[in-house]
Amino acid sequence: MLRYKYFFALVLSLLISAPTFAQAVVTADSVSVRPQPKREFRGVWIATVSNLDWPQNARGTAESQQRDLINQLNAHQQAGINAIMFQVRPAADAFYAKSREPWSKYLTGKQGETPDYDPLQFAINEAHKRSMELHAWFNPYRATFDNKFYALAPDHITRTKPEWFFTYEGIKLFNPGLPEVREYIVQVVLDVVKNYDVDGIHMDDYFYPYPAKGQVINDAEAYAEYGKGFDNIKDWRRDNVDKLIHMLADSIHKYKPTMKFGISPFGIWANRSQHPDGSETNGGSSYIENFADSRKWMKEGWIDYINPQIYWHIGYRLAPFEKLLDWWSSNTYNRHLYVGQAPYRFYEPRSLAYKNPSEIPNQLRLIRANPRAQGSVFFRSLSIVNNANHLTDSLRTDFYRYPALPPPMLWLDSVPPNAPQAFTARLEKKNAVLRWSAPLAAADNEPVYGYVIYRFQVNEKFDLGDPRNIVHIQYNTDTLYQDTTVQPGKTYFYVVTAIDRLKNESERTAPMAVTVPASVL
Template identity: 25%
Template sequence: MPVNRKIPLALLAAAALSTSLLTVPSYAGTARPSSAAAAGDEAAATLQTPASHDLSAVNPTAESNPGGTDGNGTCFPGCRGTDQLIAYTPEFGSPTTGTNEYGQEVVVEDGRIVTIGGSNRTIPPGGLVLSGHGKAAKWLAAHSSIGAQVSIADGRLTITVDAEAYVVRAELLREDALARRTRAADSCTVFPEADVAEALAESARTITEARDALEDGREADAIALATTAATTATGAADRTRESRPVEGRGVWVRPKETTPEAIRATMDRVEHAGFNVVFLETLWQGYTIFPSDAAKAAGVEAQRPNMRGFDPLKVWIEEAHRRGIELHGWVHTFFVGSEGAADDSTGGQAGPGPILEAHPEWAAVERSDVGKQGPQPSTMEPGYYWVDPAMPEVRDYIRSVFREMITDYDLDGLHLDYIRYPVSLPYASSFSYSDYSRRAFREEHGVDPYTLKETDPLWKVFNSWREENITSFVKSVREMQRELKPEIALSGAVFADPVDGLNKKFQNWADWIDKDYLDLLTGMSFGSSPDSVGEDTEVMRERVGNAYLYTATYGPINGSPSDVMGDQLQAVKDADSDGTALFAYNQLTDAQVEALHLGAYRTKAFAPHADPAKAAEAALGPVVSRLESASGSCVSGADAKQASIRLKTAKKLLGKAGDHGLNAARRQVAAVAANAAAWDGAQDGFTSSVTRDLRMVGRWLEQAED
C-alpha cells in the first residue's frame, strides 16, 4: 500500500522542481492528449519500464576513480570525469558534490527524487546526489522525474516511476508553489495573486482525490488526477514570477520550416511564449536560407536545398513584424561546415559545406593538419570546418552575403555568431596555418608562424595578429552596417568569460564594446544553475558598462526543468542584465513555453535597444506603481512617497525634447537609487529589485544621450 509521505518544508523551499522532465510525454511539437485521463493512461503504460545505468563511482576519490582525474592524479571538480555517472552520499566527506556546471544532478531523499537540475548540490543526510557529465548527464536528464524511485545494487543505478511518483511530484510542486508565493508576496512582487490562490486551492483538491484513488488501487485514475494537479500547481508557481514590461527576450531559431504555413505556426508559438527578439539562423553550415545572388556570384550553392522554391527569410520577417517581434539575421561567420550536417533534417550535406566545396583554398588550417590535402575539421571542435579569417577573399565573400541581407531584407539586426577563430589550444590544435596566413604573417614579421613555439617572443605577436584579424573584420562589418542601415542593431554571441574567449579563440569582445562596434551583446552562459548564469552576467556587466546585455542561457538545449530555466532568467535579471535570451527554440518544450507564457514573459515587453529613451519612460511607470502598492509594507510610506514623486517627475521630463530632459530625468532616477540604500526597515528583496531597475533605467538614459 502506498505510504503518505510528509515532505519537509525546508527541502521544498530550496528544491528546483521539475516541470518538463516528466515520465508523462512532453508533447513538444505534437498534439496533447485530449484529457487528463488520456495523459494518465499514457503515463501508466510506462510504469513497468525502469531505466538502469552503471555507476562510474560512489563517493569518488583520485584513487578509486582515476577517470575523474586530469591524468596527473588531480581530481576534476567533484572527481567526476567525462561521461561519468557518480553517486555522492554523506560518506563523501564534503557537504556538497563539488562539481562544476557542465553536467546534471538530482537529489534523492527517502529513496525518491526530490530535486532535479543544477550542480554542486548539497548532499542530504540519509540521502544522496546523482551527478552525470556528458552522455551520463543526458541519460540522467532523460530518465529522471520528481518522485521517481531510486535504487542502487551492485554498482548499477535504477530509476523506476510508479504511480506513487506522480502523486509525490504533485505534492512537491504544490509546496514549491506555496513557497514561491510567500517569497513573492514578502518582497511585494507584482503578480496575479487571485489566480495563484485559485490554482493552489484547485491543486490541493485534486491531490486529495489522487491520494484517494491511489489508496483504492485505481492507479490510472491516480496518475491522471496527479498529472492535472501537478500542471495546476506548476501554473501557480509560474505566475508568482516577476515579469518586466521592458526587457529584451531573445530566442535563437534554426529554421526547419519549408512552407509559409509552418513558419506562421512557429511564430505563433514564439509569440505565445512572450519573446520579442528572434535570432533567425540565416547563414549556417555555409548555406543561406534565402536565394543568394552573392553566393551565386562566388560559385557557392545559392540556397539551402530543402528551402528552394520560395524565400523563407521574407516570410519570417513578415510574420515576426506582424506580431511586433524583431527579426535579426543570425549568421555563422567563420564556421562553415559540419560532419553532422546531414543529420539535422535541414537539407544540408555533411562535410566541409558549400563554401569550402567551391573554394577549398579558403579553409582554415590547424597546425596538426599542415601538409594535408583539402579542408580538415577541427580537433577541439570535432567535425567543424572553418574558413580562414585572415584571407581577403574570405572576408569579402562573407561581407557580400551580409551586405545582401542588410540591403535586400527588412531585418531589425544582424547577429554575429562564430565570430572568432576555432578553439586554438592546446598548441598542436592551434589555427591558422594556411599558406596565406603563413605568408602574410611572414611578410609582416619576418617569421613563418609555423616555426614558432609558445615560448618564442613572437608567439604573443602571432596571437595579437590573429586577434586583430577578428576585430578588424567586426569593425568592417560595423562600418558597412552603419553605411547601409544605421537604424538596425549589430550584435554578437560571445563567450561570457572575456579572458577565455580571447586566449582560446582570439575573440576580444570587450574591445569591440569599447570601440562601439556592437550595439548588443548576448553573452553565452552555459551553466545549468541559476547561480552560475548570474555570476557570468555580473562579470559581463562589470566589463561592458552601459552596453545592452542580454545574457544567453541554455535551459532548453541542456534539458533543464522549466522551473530551473525560470530561476536562471531571474538570476540574470538580478545580476543587472537588460534582458535574457534562450538557446534554443528547437529544443524548447511545450512545458517551457507555457512556463514563460504564465511566468517571466507573461507581460508584453519592449526591447530597450530599440529606443532607450522610450524604454526608460516605459519602465518608470511600473516602478512607481510597485512603490505605491508596497507603501507601508515593504517600504515606509514616507520613503515610497518621496521616491514616487521623483520618478513621476523623471517620467514627465522624458517627454521633453533634447538632452536637457534626459539629463534631468537621469538625475532624478539616480537620486532615488541613492536614497534607496538608506531606506530604513525596507524589505531587502524589494529594495534590491527596485534599485536594480533604477540602475537599468539609468543605463538606458545614458545610452539615449549618446
C-alpha cells in the same frame, strides 16, 4: 552557436557531477526583483543547421515549411517572445534568395536547389505581423558542417576559392587571416542588410574553431604573409577577428544606421587565471580558444549588444551563472546585455540542475534584478515550443505575461516620433474602434514604424510605464485598431503612442473614452 557536437568536448571539466538543487547558492528569495518591465528583450534562436528547429522537413513543400514556421512563431508569440534570431547562413549557404551563396541543403535537401519561396522574407513578414523583431543570424567562418564535400554545390565558395580555407575536425573553415576572406564575409552580410527589412544582424560564437585534440589550425602561411608587427600568432588571430567585427560594424551602420548588430559569444570571455580582467571561473574561454575579444568589441562600440551563452546553472562551482551574469553586466560599456539561456539542457541526461523547473525562472529573476541586463535569448526554438520543463508555462503566465517593447538603443537613435494626431475612439458593433492619423514628421525625419495602444479603466492612473496597460503593439503603420475584449457595463480610456524603428516612443495622445452599455453584448 556552440552546440551539441562541441559542447561536451570543449567544456568536459564543466560537466562533472552537477550539484544537487539544494547546493544552488542563489534563489528567488535572495534577490530583489524589479516589477514586470515594459522594456525587455525576449528572444529565441531558430536554428536551421541540421534542421534542429526549422524546417523540420528539408524536403517538404513550401506550404508545409511555411506552416511549420508559422506554428513556431505563434507559439513564441503566445509565450511573450518579442525577438527571433533566425539562422540564415549555417555554412556558407543561404536561407534567402538575394544571396551570392547557394541555397542551403537544410532547406531543400540538396545544396543549391532552389525553393519555391524566400524563407527570410517570409520569416520577416510573419515575425513583424506578430510584433517580433527578426535578427538575421550568420555563422561567419563555418563553410561546411560535415565532411561530405562531394555534395557541395559547384558554385560553393569552397570549390571556387579553395585557397581561402583550412580543414579542422573534418570540416572546412574560412581562414580569418586572409583580408579577402574578411571582405567576402562583409559583402555576404551586406546582401541581407541592403535587401531585407531585418531588425538586426546577429553572429554566434564560431570564430576560430574550438580546440580539438590532435587538430592544428593551418594558418602558418597566412601568418607569415600578414602577421608582421605581431609577436605571436595568437594576438594576430585575435586582431583578424577584431578587423572583421570592426568592418562589419562600419558597413552595417553605413547602409542602415538604425540596424542592430550583436554577437553571441561563448559564456566565458576569459578566466581570471588566464587574464587579469577575466571572470572567477574555470572553463573554456572565447578570448583564449576562439581568439574572440568580444569585451573589446563592446568597449570600442562596434557592436550594439552582447548575448553571451551562459549555459551553466546557478551555483555551479566551475562556472556559476550568477558570477558570469555579474561579470558580463560589468563589462557592457553602456551597450545592451541579453543573456543566452539553455532550456535545451533539460533534455540532456547529465544536466541534473536543468531538471529543476525553478532553474531557469531563478535565472530570469537574477537577470531582472540586474539593472545592467536588458533581457534573454533562449536556445532553442523547439525547447520553447515543446514547453521544456514547463518553462513556456512560466513565461506565458508569469515572466512574459504582459507585452514588452525591446529596449531602445540611444546611441543609434535617441529622437522619438511625434504623437499620433486626430485620435478618436467609439463603440462599433460591440467593439471599441480606435482611429488616428499619422504624426507629424519627427525632428530627425525618422519614419513612424508602429504604434502602441494603452487601455485604462475608471480610477486607474494613466501609467504608460506599466505593461499591464498595453493592449496592443503593432509593427506597421495602420491607423486603426479594434479592441474586441471590451466587457459590458464598463468604461475604458485609451491612448496611443507612436514608435520608430528602434522603438523610441512618442508622447501619448489625449485620452478618449468608450462606454460599453450593459446590454450591448
